[in-house]
Amino acid sequence: MPYLEVMDKKIYYEEHGKGEVVVFLNGIMMSTASWAPFIKAFSSQHKMLLVDLLDQGRSDKADDEYTQDLHVEMLKELLEKLNYHKVHLFGVSYGGEVAQLFALKYQDMVKSLILSNTTSYTDRSMQDLERSWDYAATTHDASVFFSSTMPGIYSYKFYEENYEWLKEREIQFGKIFDEEWYEGFRRAAKSAHNLNTTERLQKIKVPTLIISSELDTVTPLKYQEVLYKGIPNSKWVLIKDAGHASMYEKPYEFMSLVMGFISTTQFDIKIK
């Protein structure tokens, strides 16, 4: 299995397909494994680079608390070791925050940016939400943890229609999530505590697509409005009837946007 030593940590990654290199950056409870359903479709057109950042999936755990800036440095080293000098960066939620920080620091390495269900700023409300998630994680109890996080992550529509599936996942995760996992989750949540790129967004000059979901209550679309207004010439699309986890709730709409955007950025479409 492909691991690379990055800043003295073992970082797990996967590559699928050929073509333009697109880096997938996970949301906070996600890992490379979360993208399995999308590999066949996406890798038919582009090269998919999945990566577990520190404290995610199969990669090493952190030794201590950190900020998202650490992910930026590790991602840069990983890309250099893989000899990728310019990639498309696509991040979901937490991953979209890392993507912004990366683009602001190493913009020369970025061809385009896709920011899905994310924010430029961990505001007071999110900090309190983080505090409640942190508390739920300290219980190491999957039932408490799920009831504290899932109603925000999935839309009420998806929740209602897929309740059995969600409860099945709760049971499965209850078996997998161990103390180490919960402590990693807590460090990850804290690493975004002071995120604030709002005032620097205008420095992002690469083609950028922003994806919102109509029913997202963790990062409601007003957060993406800040991204849209801040990033020059950014594009903004909304998936109807979906919550924060739009990739799972509306996989076709989601993949259409991501695959289509990577394809169109290769071209100059001139109307005027």
Next chain:
Amino acid sequence: MPYLEVMDKKIYYEEHGKGEVVVFLNGIMMSTASWAPFIKAFSSQHKMLLVDLLDQGRSDKADDEYTQDLHVEMLKELLEKLNYHKVHLFGVSYGGEVAQLFALKYQDMVKSLILSNTTSYTDRSMQDLERSWDYAATTHDASVFFSSTMPGIYSYKFYEENYEWLKEREIQFGKIFDEEWYEGFRRAAKSAHNLNTTERLQKIKVPTLIISSELDTVTPLKYQEVLYKGIPNSKWVLIKDAGHASMYEKPYEFMSLVMGFISTTQFDIKIK
């Protein structure tokens, strides 16, 4: 202080002003005291009947678990004892659920209905949210309880702009909330667990105003769309830039709607 013995329980209520009797039904963490800022304005035109239902404010605690139907019966007895045969019913969130149930059972006693930031159905997502709130309440820890409930109750905008005030309230509530309060809260939350009036909404024939808030994430506006489509000839208005606690975030917009609606229902405004 005005108490009435209702179904063997002491129920606290207040009356302010003269005119059309409007019953205010509290949201789940609210009490008669929550309406203090509105008394002067509202009672200048209409009679305000504030009431602490069982497990709320200064009224008695319940002996056991119950459903919202119990509130309906107690409210009916209270109104009869006060000799009010027909009133306007105005409920916020939890109180709006009680108001629907009352209107469905004792519609002859209802002149008009105002349903603010509420739902006709406790869906799976809300039941899980209830579970997380229940868990937070079992800790009897105001910090845990606040971080689990407040980010949903206030909009992120209000949160950001009024953080000091919210933290001050957290401290105050931490002093007031005792074990008894938390246990009352838990019973109240559970009492709505099986609420579902959706299929019966078409039976509500009294003039009805539905109030939504743009940024409400606890009862997003799609829940009120169900109310609007279900209740014949209902009216629907949205307060911009407000969260679930619209009465506190946007007191003037909120009071304009409530006071104005009670006033206009007295008249027949014929356009065609």
Next chain:
Amino acid sequence: MPYLEVMDKKIYYEEHGKGEVVVFLNGIMMSTASWAPFIKAFSSQHKMLLVDLLDQGRSDKADDEYTQDLHVEMLKELLEKLNYHKVHLFGVSYGGEVAQLFALKYQDMVKSLILSNTTSYTDRSMQDLERSWDYAATTHDASVFFSSTMPGIYSYKFYEENYEWLKEREIQFGKIFDEEWYEGFRRAAKSAHNLNTTERLQKIKVPTLIISSELDTVTPLKYQEVLYKGIPNSKWVLIKDAGHASMYEKPYEFMSLVMGFISTTQFDIKIK
């Protein structure tokens, strides 16, 4: 019938009820007669001052082209002759534009402001719409004029459900609208051509309520967003399922807001 000589023109007005004086400023095809359905309700609480501005209803026609600034001056003289030194100003669409200009010039005479379905700026798109309405008016043909204006003024929902009533109005207006009316309409439309208060909105310090309609296509809610962001501490409410002519489509919601707002502005509602 009450007329006053203002700047050498006969201006028609009506007064109904007692209390706070609220001036109603008409939309472009409206007149004092348009408010008839609302008189009984509104005048039960406040004093309603209806007025036909130049080229409207029973008032004199203009001799020449003019801008909305002329209305401002005439309104000021009218108020002075009626001995009203401080009034609430409520304007719909075109009337809301006049209200803004009045508030910017004679703010001392304004207690509060209600701006419904209006804009701070006649942009290029509106100027072209004005051009098409102007053309339709030159035909002096009610069928052409109605088909050019009505689909924008009423929401498609209202249109569908009230088609017979709309067609009946088309026939009635066809009998009433004469060459003089159409020429007055054309002058009125042109008088707003260069309206732009956007940069001065922050000077408006009086309590202000902004009313939007969900399905308004003539002044979509993004125009009111400009008002909301520009006017300090303004309040913003949206009427669901209504078009530009919200007062006719949703009379109860509309009147609740207007009557309620005038009432609440008398009070200091302090939450914090």
Next chain:
Amino acid sequence: MPYLEVMDKKIYYEEHGKGEVVVFLNGIMMSTASWAPFIKAFSSQHKMLLVDLLDQGRSDKADDEYTQDLHVEMLKELLEKLNYHKVHLFGVSYGGEVAQLFALKYQDMVKSLILSNTTSYTDRSMQDLERSWDYAATTHDASVFFSSTMPGIYSYKFYEENYEWLKEREIQFGKIFDEEWYEGFRRAAKSAHNLNTTERLQKIKVPTLIISSELDTVTPLKYQEVLYKGIPNSKWVLIKDAGHASMYEKPYEFMSLVMGFISTTQFDIKIK
């Protein structure tokens, strides 16, 4: 140049690229030429079949009035003559109406459906709008015609920012549009007068993507909500900050969706 004789009329078409065949159906003022800016990008992945239906672009004019059903039959014959047995159908506005009718009659020939800024029903409001457009067309005057149609077709934002370009187009079209063009436009507008597929939408079983624009005032998003609720398992995405002519206002967002959707429909993306 490629023409085919279809039902005794010369029909113009173009083919670009290789791969899945995607038929582009024009909006009412559009022609094959309108798609020029998109050919390079789109044809890099899929085969683009552009076609001028009767009364459009370089194809023959109709001899008489007709309904959109005639387009359906002609399109079917065209596809058969080209030996295409199963295609993706993508229609914008008027073209989206034709696409629905085609899918309902010849669903076996349809692999997937993309419906952009369109409706299932020409309601009373649209019929009156059609009446005003028809009137404007009878003048054969580009200035009248443009001011009657353009403010509805482009969003006010695009209008404001691209006014010079729009005025330039008005001038160019004024040179090109002759009596024959205007008469063709009038027949086309009338051909949709009685469209109503609403009750039959549930019969559409092919993968369907619905595209809305936030600021579309000709076919506001409530029309697409009808499509979304009617067509089983349809997907629904909204382009922010765009009007009815989303393909021109937001070409990258638009092309991302169309290209991406055609690509993803080839795959089975299984989340659960």
